[in-house]
Amino acid sequence: MTSAGLARKASPSREQFEPIRALLENARKKTRPRTVDLYEVFCAILYLLKSGCQWRMLPSDFTKWRTVHHYFSLWSEKPEGGASLLEQALKKNQVGEARTRQGRNAKTSFCIVDAQSVKNTDYARRKGYDAGKKVSGIKRHIFVGTQGLPHAIAITTADVSDRQGALKTIEQNWEGLTEVTSLLVDGGYSGQPFAEAVQSLLGASVQVAKRHELHTFAVMPQRWVVERSFAWLEKCRRLWKNTERLLNTSLQFVNLAFLALLLRRY
Known part of the structure; x- marks a missing residue:
């Protein structure tokens, strides 16, 4: 099995990814039609997170590393006084949903x-x-x-x-x-x-x-x-x-780790 195949097997499924797809699509800054699959990009970032490899060492059967890094940068941006898309996906989407399903606030x-x-x-x-x-x-x-x-x-x-x-x-x-x-x-x-x-x-x-x-x-x-x-x-x-060079990058990888866990479990 290829590296990409192993990453998909260990990552949330496409169905589990759907609740946050629309939110991550908001990072779009151009009108040019998207040519990459966001789910594949998400799996590639999770591969980096789980394996600890460098961006440039991302296996060739994934989306190009520059594209993957570009999307991670977009999802990690913190507007002044606001939260990044990864933080929003974790706290406002998945944590709240997981608690609601269990009858909690x-x-x-x-x-x-x-x-x-x-x-x-x-x-x-x-x-x-x-x-x-x-x-x-x-x-x-x-x-x-x-x-x-x-x-x-x-x-x-x-x-x-x-x-x-x-x-x-x-x-x-x-x-x-x-x-x-x-x-x-x-x-x-x-x-x-x-x-x-x-x-x-x-x-x-x-x-x-x-x-x-x-x-x-x-x-x-x-x-x-x-x-x-x-x-x-x-x-x-x-x-x-x-x-990571920046504290915000470290923060976003922590958010991503919890987000992947919640997507798989809930």
């Missing part, structure tokens, strides 16, 4: 918050040093519901603290968090100033989940959900390390 009232520091490669331009994790690179901040579905994602350099990153995530994704009334965090987010800032921005309370015994492993109720969400990202080789 499209927007969650409870979020579990965490951050993950990721090492940079020499290609990446932006980086910082996380002294606590001893990692030089970037940091991913995510807010997930009780099912592990992302409601807010932000990427910063690793030197940004968990608390600062969480507040920045709220500011960048405020529209999708308007119904949130409670946040569950770990000890890294403790402190009255952070709780007051969250109350000011969201009107939500902060619950700190603390371990009962130091140096003893225990599964913390509900906190494991966000760890599972990070584990879903680890299934994509391109996300094992940060290979």
Whole structure:
């Protein structure tokens, strides 16, 4: 089986891709008739995400790499004060739809918050040093519901603290968090100033989940959900390390990883 065939087998089917096709078609900027299949382009980008290969090393049985990269750039563009098409497809389309099918409200009232520091490669331009994790690179901040579905994602350099990153995530994704009334965090987010800032921005309370015994492993109720969400990202080789030059590119690949997961499952 060709590389393209394997990618299609591991990617959402054409039927599963249909809910977001119309949204991605909005990236069109010219009146010339489209000559490429958007589904094939989407599968090619997922191949890069899963395999971790470089754009120029995309197998020849896919659409030309320059075309694939062009569409990814269009889908990743963030208008001033707005969301990219990939973010819209994930949060406004798939996450809300998945919750609605299960009899829940499209927007969650409870979020579990965490951050993950990721090492940079020499290609990446932006980086910082996380002294606590001893990692030089970037940091991913995510807010997930009780099912592990992302409601807010932000990427910063690793030197940004968990608390600062969480507040920045709220500011960048405020529209999708308007119904949130409670946040569950770990000890890294403790402190009255952070709780007051969250109350000011969201009107939500902060619950700190603390371990009962130091140096003893225990599964913390509900906190494991966000760890599972990070584990879903680890299934994509391109996300094992940060290979992107721009923070926005790193953000869009995280959005794409969650989007592909939701399309296949729901």
